[in-house]
Amino acid sequence: xxxxxxxxxxxxxxxxxxxxxxxxxxxxxxxxxxxxxxxxxxxxxxxxxxxxxxxxxxxxxxxxxxxxxxxxxxxxxxxxxxxxxxxxxxxxxxxxxxxxxxxxxxxxxxxxxxxxxxxxxxxxxxxxxxxxxxxxxxxxxxxxxxxxxxxxxxxxxxxxxxxxxxxxxxxxxxxxxxxxxxxxxxxxxxxxxxxxxxxxxxxxxxxxxxxxxxxxxxxxxxxxxxxxxxxxxxxxxxxxxxxxxxxxxxxxxxxxxxxxxxxxxxxxxxxxxxxxxxxxxxxxxxxxxxxxxxxxxxxxxxxxxxxxxxxxxxxxxxxxxxxxxxxxxxxxxxxxxxxxxxxxxxxxxxxxxxxxxxxxxxxxxxxxxxxxxxxxxxxxxxxxxxxxxxxxxxxxxxxxxxxxxxxxxxxxxxxxxxxxxxxxxxxxxxxxxxxxxxxxxxxxxxxxxxxxxxxxxxxxxxxxxxxxxxxxxxxxxxxxxxxxxxxxxxxxxxxx
Amino acid sequence: xxxxxxxxxxxxxxxxxxxxxxxxxxxxxxxxxxxxxxxxxxxxxxxxxxxxxxxxxxxxxxxxxxxxxxxxxxxxxxxxxxxxxxxxxxxxxxxxxxxxxxxxxxxxxxxxxxxxxxxxxxxxxxxxxxxxxxxxxxxxxxxxxxxxxxxxxxxxxxxxxxxxxxxxxxxxxxxxxxxxxxxxxxxxxxxxxxxxxxxxxxxxxxxxxxxxxxxxxxxxxxxxxxxxxxxxxxxxxxxxxxxxxxxxxxxxxxxxxxxxxxxxxxxxxxxxxxxxxxxxxxxxxxxxxxxxxxxxxxxxxxxxxxxxxxxxxxxxxxxxxxxxxxxxxxxxxxxxxxxxxxxxxxxxxxxxxxxxxxxxxxxxxxxxxxxxxxxxxxxxxxxxxxxxxxxxxxxxxxxxxxxxxxxxxxxxxxxxxxxxxxxxxxxxxxxxxxxxxxxxxxxxxxxxxxxxxxxxxxxxxxxxxxxxxxxxxxxxxxxxxxxxxxxxxxxxxxxx
Numbered sequence: 001x002x003x004x005x006x007x008x009x010x011x012x013x014x015x016x017x018x019x020x021x022x023x024x025x026x027x028x029x030x031x032x033x034x035x036x037x038x039x040x041x042x043x044x045x046x047x048x049x050x051x052x053x054x055x056x057x058x059x060x061x062x063x064x065x066x067x068x069x070x071x072x073x074x075x076x077x078x079x080x081x082x083x084x085x086x087x088x089x090x091x092x093x094x095x096x097x098x099x100x101x102x103x104x105x106x107x108x109x110x111x112x113x114x115x116x117x118x119x120x121x122x123x124x125x126x127x128x129x130x131x132x133x134x135x136x137x138x139x140x141x142x143x144x145x146x147x148x149x150x151x152x153x154x155x156x157x158x159x160x161x162x163x164x165x166x167x168x169x170x171x172x173x174x175x176x177x178x179x180x181x182x183x184x185x186x187x188x189x190x191x192x193x194x195x196x197x198x199x200x201x202x203x204x205x206x207x208x209x210x211x212x213x214x215x216x217x218x219x220x221x222x223x224x225x226x227x228x229x230x231x232x233x234x235x236x237x238x239x240x241x242x243x244x245x246x247x248x249x250x251x252x253x254x255x256x257x258x259x260x261x262x263x264x265x266x267x268x269x270x271x272x273x274x275x276x277x278x279x280x281x282x283x284x285x286x287x288x289x290x291x292x293x294x295x296x297x298x299x300x301x302x303x304x305x306x307x308x309x310x311x312x313x314x315x316x317x318x319x320x321x322x323x324x325x326x327x328x329x330x331x332x333x334x335x336x337x338x339x340x341x342x343x344x345x346x347x348x349x350x351x352x353x354x355x356x357x358x359x360x361x362x363x364x365x366x367x368x369x370x371x372x373x374x375x376x377x378x379x380x381x382x383x384x385x386x387x388x389x390x391x392x393x394x395x396x397x398x399x400x401x402x403x404x405x406x407x408x409x410x411x412x413x414x415x416x417x418x419x420x421x422x423x424x425x426x427x428x429x430x431x432x433x434x435x436x437x438x439x440x441x442x443x444x445x446x447x448x449x450x451x452x453x454x455x456x457x458x459x460x461x462x463x464x465x466x467x468x469x470x471x472x473x474x475x476x477x478x479x480x481x482x483x484x485x486x487x488x489x490x491x492x493x494x495x496x
Numbered sequence: 497x498x499x500x501x502x503x504x505x506x507x508x509x510x511x512x513x514x515x516x517x518x519x520x521x522x523x524x525x526x527x528x529x530x531x532x533x534x535x536x537x538x539x540x541x542x543x544x545x546x547x548x549x550x551x552x553x554x555x556x557x558x559x560x561x562x563x564x565x566x567x568x569x570x571x572x573x574x575x576x577x578x579x580x581x582x583x584x585x586x587x588x589x590x591x592x593x594x595x596x597x598x599x600x601x602x603x604x605x606x607x608x609x610x611x612x613x614x615x616x617x618x619x620x621x622x623x624x625x626x627x628x629x630x631x632x633x634x635x636x637x638x639x640x641x642x643x644x645x646x647x648x649x650x651x652x653x654x655x656x657x658x659x660x661x662x663x664x665x666x667x668x669x670x671x672x673x674x675x676x677x678x679x680x681x682x683x684x685x686x687x688x689x690x691x692x693x694x695x696x697x698x699x700x701x702x703x704x705x706x707x708x709x710x711x712x713x714x715x716x717x718x719x720x721x722x723x724x725x726x727x728x729x730x731x732x733x734x735x736x737x738x739x740x741x742x743x744x745x746x747x748x749x750x751x752x753x754x755x756x757x758x759x760x761x762x763x764x765x766x767x768x769x770x771x772x773x774x775x776x777x778x779x780x781x782x783x784x785x786x787x788x789x790x791x792x793x794x795x796x797x798x799x800x801x802x803x804x805x806x807x808x809x810x811x812x813x814x815x816x817x818x819x820x821x822x823x824x825x826x827x828x829x830x831x832x833x834x835x836x837x838x839x840x841x842x843x844x845x846x847x848x849x850x851x852x853x854x855x856x857x858x859x860x861x862x863x864x865x866x867x868x869x870x871x872x873x874x875x876x877x878x879x880x881x882x883x884x885x886x887x888x889x890x891x892x893x894x895x896x897x898x899x900x901x902x903x904x905x906x907x908x909x910x911x912x913x914x915x916x917x918x919x920x921x922x923x924x925x926x927x928x929x930x931x932x933x934x935x936x937x938x939x940x941x942x943x944x945x946x947x948x949x950x951x952x953x954x955x956x957x958x959x960x961x962x963x964x965x966x967x968x969x970x971x972x973x974x975x976x977x978x979x980x981x982x983x984x985x986x987x988x989x990x991x992x
Contacts, residue, residue, distance in 0.1 A: 003502055003505070003507050004500055004502050004672075005699075006502070006673055009499070011499050014693045014694040015499055015666070015675065015692075015693075016692075017664070017667070017691035017692065017693070017705055018691050018692075018696075018705030019706055019707055019708060020708075021705075022706075022707065022728075022729055023708060026707070026711065026725055026728035026729065029724075029727065029728045030724040030727070030728065032714065032715075035714060037710065064499075067499070074697075077693075077696070077697040078693075083729070083731035084704075084731065084764060085731030085733075085762070085764065086731055089731075089732060129714055133708070136667075136708075138672075140667035140668075141666055141667050141669060141671060141672065141675060144667060145668070145671065145674070170637055171513070171632075171633050171636035171637050172641070172832045172834075173641070173670060174669060174670035174673070175670070175671075175673040175676070176500075176502055176507075176511045176634075176637065176673060177500045177501065177671040178637075178673065178674040178677075180501055180502070181674075182670070196511075196512075197512050197513070197514050197573075197574075198502070198511045200573070200577070201510055201570075202501045203501075207514045207577060208580075209518055211519050212515060212516075212629070213839070213855050214533065214629065214838070214839035215522065217839045217853045217855060218523070218528065218531065218533060218625055218842055219526075219528075228522055228525075228526040231525065232518075232526065233521070233579070235580065235582055235585075236579040236580055236581060236585060237581075242858075243855055244856050244982050245982075246858070274857045274859055275857065276858065326832045326834065329832075330826075330832045331831065333829065335827065335831035336668045336822045336825075336828065337668075338668075342709070342710070343709070343713045343714065346714055359713060360740050361770045362738075362742070362770060362771030362776075363770055363771060486740050486741075
């Protein structure tokens with residue numbers, strides 16, 4: 001197989017860090033096979049020094065859970081792994097256990113396309129601790145990157161002020177399904193189309209493209225190249241102007257546009273891919289207008305991101321559409337969301353009550369939030385979200401009108417004029433998909449809607465306002481108590 | 497299918513930017529179906545402000561070429577794509593042409609694992625211009641990222657001064673085959689192992705892992721958790737110390753290590769994943785030594801890269817091994833190699849002589865190198881490479897002892913005491929694999945050897961010495977002539 005080395009559906013369960021399997025073996029051997037855990041996926045800071053994230057990848061979680069099995073070939077490989085100290089890493093009894101393994105977890109998540117903020121549980125997984133552990137890596141591999149790309153795209157699309165943005169990133173992505181993830185998540189995040197043909201086929205995303213410099217260089221002259229492209233793609237004709245000299249390129253494009261008019265056709269657009277895009281776009285616009293070709297649009301590309309697009313408009317550049325590649329596909333300058341998966345509660349059996357747990361760190365901002373968490377998002381009368389409250393029902397104080405800041409735990413936020421809405425929806429119950437799979441068009445529409453209602457101060461790039469994310473007062477008290485006990489060494493967890 | 501949405505071998509040919517297909521249709525329609533092109537993959541600057549790259553991904557190119565076909569389902573999708581101006585994007589005759597399409601290209605490349613420098617052709621593709629164009633995106637998608645990861649890893653491994661480095665990056669990669677690409681390329685670039693189980697299975701890379709904080713949090717106390725892990729993984733026992741309080745963690749680990757000794761077992765290592773790693777590693781080392789446990793190794797992780805590792809050793813941190821995840825898998829702070837694919841020569845038929853072509857730009861550093869290029873690497877008597885000469889045989893001046901700088905074209909490099917070696921080897925002839933596929937162990941060994949011989953001044957992180965890459969004098973003259981003609985507007989390419 002040439003496109004990906006992943007050839008078997010059952011490779012799903014091997015797409016994991018080894019330690020998930022050694023831990024699973026440990027739980028199995030320690031008699032914790034009935035023990036349950038509650039884990040949350042969250043990020044500690046919004047990416048790109050921004051004020052929000054766009055949740056993405058959730059639409060593929062149920063599929064992941066349902067296909068998480070170990071077939072003979074997988075078991076055979078696991079049996080072959082040697083421990084560094086000698087002997088097989090995995091015991092035959094544990095491998096037998098895996099042979100019959102099916103995921104029995106429940107999964108809740110923020111709906112795909114919704115805005116999501118730092119520290120809150122964007123995905124919550126609960127069920128047998130073995131299952132929760134085994135799915136960790138695959139789940140993070142799925143939602144970390146897509147959430148990052150969707151967020152980056154929302155920023156780029158915001159900067160583009162309504163002008164279409166196309167994903168051109170495939171050649172800089174991490175292999176074929178990196179490219180697919182970029183196309184999928186960027187479409188949900190607001191891109192209008194993708195250059196990625198396979199993404200078009202698989203997800204139904206509109207595909208878009210022009211031609212390359214090499215096209216121009218393959219003909220005796222640039223004019224020959226433009227004429228040939230117009231002849232071959234009259235309904236899709238975008239000419240690339242910067243192979244040699246942009247001013248000559250504009251003249252040649254005007255010549256071809258006039259020839260197209262004589263045939264009853266229209267040159268759709270021109271593209272600029274290097275040089276001073278603001279100045280060249282203005283020159284091109286002026287030339288096309290003066291030539292009586294006001295309908296010829298101007299498209300630009302070349303290492304664009306939200307800042308260059310903002311700068312182009314600030315300079316009055318008359319640009320109609322954008323092709324964004326490298327910095328979308330790699331999420332430059334922050335190529336990782338840093339989403340983590342942390343245990344927040346355990347119980348000995350499915351019938352026992354949940355026991356909240358906390359993880360401390362020398363780095364105080366790494367202290368986790370305990371409990372079985374969900375999110376209440378509060379909206380004002382205009383539908384603008386004004387604060388997210390993280391709640392654990394078992395310690396809920398009943399105060400629905402205020403909460404304390406998730407980081408400093410002192411600042412209080414007043415929510416008395418706002419209306420709460422539960423944000424987590426269940427995707428998986430006992431390992432099985434809940435309801436029907438959602439189309440990415442639904443997620444895309446949800447993103448557009450949510451983004452539109454977001455406070456402009458939260459959306460701005462420079463020093464955005466921090467959106468209030470808080471703890472329900474009962475949960476704040478619980479977290480404090482657990483942290484104090486552990487810090488004093490009297491917490492049951494850190495006792496020797 | 498849950499792990500990847502790529503389910504069909506014939507998805508290979510759809511893993512492309514749309515414009516490759518519209519250009520191919522254009523060539524087909526313009527009667528250029530016999531026209532040939534010569535394209536080069538290169539990067540303009542070594543990544544990470546460094547002095548070199550490690551070529552990677554080459555081992556998978558032949559497979560890509562051989563599997564590049566359009567089946568009925570692919571054709572059906574292409575037939576369904578509508579042009580923005582209305583009507584189908586692709587003509588039935590062109591789709592029939594694709595139905596019978598087989599790649600007929602020849603491919604040369606720098607061997608996988610070799611060092612490679614800016615501006616030189618790391619992959620050269622020549623053959624029918626349609627074929628060369630159709631494979632562009634997939635080829636860049638393959639070699640851009642793997643070369644970047646292999647380079648990043650070589651830097652990290654260099655900083656680690658012989659201590660093992662393990663790839664922990666799967667959860668931050670761009671999906672499953674992003675993770676596979678990271679594991680494969682980092683292993684070639686010098687990593688000792690990977691946490692990625694699927695990469696272990698597919699590529700035979702040694703897999704490595706410890707346990708997570710959640711393991712510790714799942715037991716009543718940290719000591720219980722350590723004991724349970726030691727009982728379950730006695731031959732692979734690495735204990736994570738920083739779930740609550742590292743000092744207590746050290747004490748608990750010593751307790752367990754002593755208990756293991758009584759059973760004739762040995763605690764292999766401890767891992768630190770947060771806090772001041774240099775200070776904590778020293779404290780841990782001291783404690784284990786004083787407890788008579790000098791064999792317990794210290795492993796660290798937590799957002800490591802070549803700079804943090806260098807800093808840890810500069811502080812005298814007694815660290816034995818490193819787990820490097822996020823910054824390896826995302827190649828932070830430069831998540832894209834920026835490798836491009838540029839046309840350098842054309843010919844009307846396979847029998848015609850090659851005609852060199854050049855691309856100009858307002859941005860002078862984007863000016864391309866013309867001709868059918870190959871690389872002569874010059875080595876001194878100690879086997880240290882001292883300069884790479886880019887050569888086009890058709891204009892070779894015969895001067896093998898000096899060359900001119902590829903960028904300024906004025907500086908001359910003296911190579912008279914050095915011995916040349918041809919660097920490009922043929923991977924594909926007329927669309928078929930040449931020779932036997934190479935194991936990644938061979939590429940890994942090649943990388944180790946090449947890196948060892950590289951001048952330390954080229955390998956250093958801060959202001960590395962620029963390795964001399966030059967043009968053979970005849971090629972430099974040709975490039976100059978073509979550029980001058982185009983700049984004056986008298987070049988046949990830019991004529992109106």
